[in-house]
Amino acid sequence: MKKYLLRIPLLIFGYCLFGISNADAQTVVKFGNSYVNLTKKTTGGTVEPGDTLEIRTNYFFPGGFNSGNIYYVRYVDNIPTGTTFLPSEGIRLITNEGLIVNNYTAASGDDPAAYKAAPGASEFNIRINIGINTSNVGTLSTDQATGGGNVKPGTHKPLVAGGTLITTAFRVKVTGAIGDIITLGAGKLKYKTINSSSSGTDQIVNAIRYKIVISQNTPICENAVGKNFAAEFGGTFGSGNSQNRDVLPTDLPVPGYTRRTLTPSSEINDGYYTIVNNLSPRASTYRNALKKPNCGSTTPPNVLACGNRMFGGHWDIIGDHTGSTTPAGNDPTAPNATGGYMLVVNSDYATGEAYRQNITGLCPNTSYEFSLWVRNVCTNCGIDQNGTQTMKPGVMPNLTFAIDDIDRYSSGMVDTVGWIKKGFMFKTGPTQQNIVISIRNNASGGGGNDWAIDDIALVTCNPNLTMLPSATTQVCRGNNVDISCLVRSFFDNYTEWTWERSTDGGLSWQNTGVTGSSTATPDGNGQYEYRAVYPRFVASQSDNGTKYRFRVASTVANLGEQDCSFLNVTTIQIKVDECTILPTKLLGFTGQLVNGAANLKWKTENETEHTVYEVERSTDGRDFVKIATVNGVAPNAGSSYTYTDTKASAGSNYYRLRIVEAEAKSYSKIILLSTKPEFALRNLINPFSSQINFDIITPEKGKADIRLIDLYGRTVKQLSVNLAQGQNDIFLRNLGQLSSGVYVLRIQVGEKVINKQVLKTNSTH
Structure with a gap:
C-alpha cells in the first residue's frame, strides 16, 4: 500500500450549546472547558513533570436568560489524574482574560469554595457556590443544590456582550512521569431554573474529560520537508485580486461560526470568521492608522483615520503570511491587486474544539510536524469585568493540539508580536497509518482572542543526513576509500538504512547490498544520532565517477517504500586521481x-x-x-x-x-x-550549537548581508561578507549564548535572498 500524507481541510471551529425551553428569553448557553499550562504560558510547549496547570471551565449565559435568573448555581470537580492540587493558589472565579473575580481559600467553612483531599462517595475534590446569596462550603462536598447562589445573566459580573460569563479555575502540579496520561476530572456546573432547592430538575453542564500525555518538550522540526497536502490551497488559503475570497465549491463548513464578507458596514463580530487579503474593512494599506483611544476627529478616506480599522479603531491592518520571513508578514493588499488570503477568526464566548480531521495513509513509526502560523490581531480589545474597554490586548489566543484525542501541545498565549509559528512533532505507532488530529481554542472570546492563521502544514519531519567526507571525494588510486553518513533526528526511530550506487551519473541507482540497522543514541543536544559506515574499499580507476547515496527509514518495510523512506539530497561522488605532485x-x-x-x-x-x-x-x-x-x-x-x-x-x-x-x-x-541572477546555499551544518558553517555559491563577486533572526523577527547575529566568484566558506561564530530553538538564516546579495530555518541546540559537552 502506498502511504503518504493526505489532504487536511480548513480548521473547523466549534463550541458546545446547552438549550433551555423558555419562551421569553434566549435559550442557548455556550460552554466549554480547558486548561492553561502556566509554566509555558508565554512560550507554549508540551506538558512535562513539574508543570503547573490551571484547570478552567466557562459558561456564557445571555442577558435575560431564563427571565434574568438562574438559581442554586454550583460547580464541582475532581483533581485530574497524574497531578496534585496546589492549595496555596486557592480556588477562583476569573474573567475570560484570566483576571481574578473571586479568590477563595482551599479550606472548608470559610467561603463559598473548598477543596477536599479525600472525598467520600458522591463527593468531589472541588466545590464552588456561585452567585449571590451563597453559603460557605462545609466539609461535605457533594453537588447538592443547597448553598448554591443566584446569578442574573446580563446583570452579574463578569459581563461580556450583554451576558454573564462564568469561568472557574484551580491549579494543579503535574506529578506523573513522561509517557503517563493525565485525565481531567468530571467537572460539572449545576443550576435550577426555578427558585427551589427541593423541587424542579437540576440543569447539568458536564465538562469534557480531556486527556493529556506527559511528554518531553521538543522544538518543531527544523527539517520538515515534502509536499504539504493541506487543503485550502496547500494551507495558504490561496490568493486573489478581491479583498474577500470568493465562496468556492471546495469550501468546507465551519460549524458554529458564520462566514462574513468584510466591508465598512459588515465587520467580523464574535462568532464570525472571514477569509481576506487585507484586514482593513475599508481595504486601507496604511498599517499605522490611528487606534482607539487616540482617534481624534479624523475620518476616512484619510489614511490616519481609526475608521480604517476593524470596529472603528481596533484590529491590525495586515496582509497574509505566506512567503514572509518576518513577524510583520506581508503588506495589506491594495484594492484590485493580487495578494494572499488568510483565515481570520473572532472567537466565540465559550472555549471549545477548533479543529478535527481524520487522516489516513500515514507511514508507520515516522515523524511528522503539524504546524501553522498564527497572529493576534488586536492590541487594544481588552475589557474588564464590567464590560468596559481597557485598551489592552485582552484575551490572548491559546490553542491546544491533540492526536487521537490525547493532548500533545499547547501554543501558549499568543501575544501581539506579529506572525509566529506554532506546532508540534509526533511519531506514528509501529503499525499506525491513521490518526485523528484536533485543535482546541482554550480562550474565551469577547474582549480579545481575535486571530488570523495561515500556512497550515502537515509534513514529514525528516532526519538530517550528513554525508561524509564531502559531496565529491577525491582519492588517489590504490588508497582506501572511507565514506559514511551521520544520521540525526529528534526521535530514535530512523534506524534502518541502505546504501545505493550509480555508475551512470545518477540516471539510475542500484542497491549495493550494504544494509543495516543501527541504534540511535542521544547526542547531548536533544536529538538522537548514529553513523552508518560503508565498507572500506581500495580505489581503482573503475571507481572514478561512481556516486553513492544513503536511504534511511524507521522500519524495514518503510525502507522499501519511496514515500516512507528518506534520501539525502547530497550524494558522494568518487573522483580517482593518480595524485602525483606536480612542479607547476x-x-x-x-x-x-x-x-x-x-x-x-x-x-x-x-x-x-x-x-x-x-x-x-x-x-x-x-x-x-x-x-x-x-x-x-x-x-x-x-x-x-x-x-x-x-x-x-x-x-x-x-x-x-x-x-x-x-x-x-x-x-x-x-x-x-x-547567466542566472541566482545563488545557492550549500553544506549547511544544521542544527548548530556555537557556530553555523555553510557555503555560499555565487556566479559573481558581491557583498552578502547575513542575518540570524529569531521567531520574533529580531536579528540576533549579523555579518557582512565580501563574496568571491564561486564557492565561499562562511562561519557565524559566537552563538553559544543564544537560547535553544528555531531561527531563520537569511542571506541577501543585492535583491537575491535565501531563507533557511535552522535549529539551535545547547550542547552539554
Missing part, C-alpha cells in the same frame, strides 16, 4: 561572463616542459567534460593564460583546469559562471 604551481583561476561567453584566466609559475592545461566544463558542478586544451608556454617559469568559451550553456556553468605533466595530473578549484 597554479597561482590563480578566475572567470567572467562577457556577452554570453565565459572568459577564463589563470596564472602559473614553475612550469615544466610540455605542461598542458585542459579546460573542463560542467552544468551541475559534478560531471565535467573537456572543452579545450591550452599548451604551456613558459618552461621553468610562469605565465598568464586566457581561454574564451563561446559555447557556454544558458544558466550555470562550472569550470576547472586539469593540469597534465607527462603521466601525472592535478585539478584546480572549481569556479561558477552563471
